[in-house]
Amino acid sequence: MAGFNLETFDRFPKCIGVVRDECIALLVPGPEGLQMLGTPGWKIGEVMGVLTEINGRKVFQAKQEIVEATPDRLDRLSRFRRDLAELLRSA
Secondary structure (H helix, E strand, C coil): CCCCEEEEECCEEEEEEEEECCEEEEEEEECCEEEEEEEEEEEECCEEEEEEEECCEEEEEECCEEEECCHHHHHHHHHHHHHHHHHHHHC
């Protein structure tokens, strides 16, 4: 699937995880096929870190785990989001 890997998660039995370049999105069935649930984020272990700000700096956070949202990671997430949205529209 266009360089994306599919994963399932015990914590989200009704979702499919789509992963590429450490970026992740959860997909759920919708009336017009699969659709993104929420906003894509950064894969931190078995969970998704959401993009947020702590003390004025951008980070991906999943509970207590934090990964810096470097310009490279933000670029990768932007490409991931765009490519996945395009793929879902064309499906």
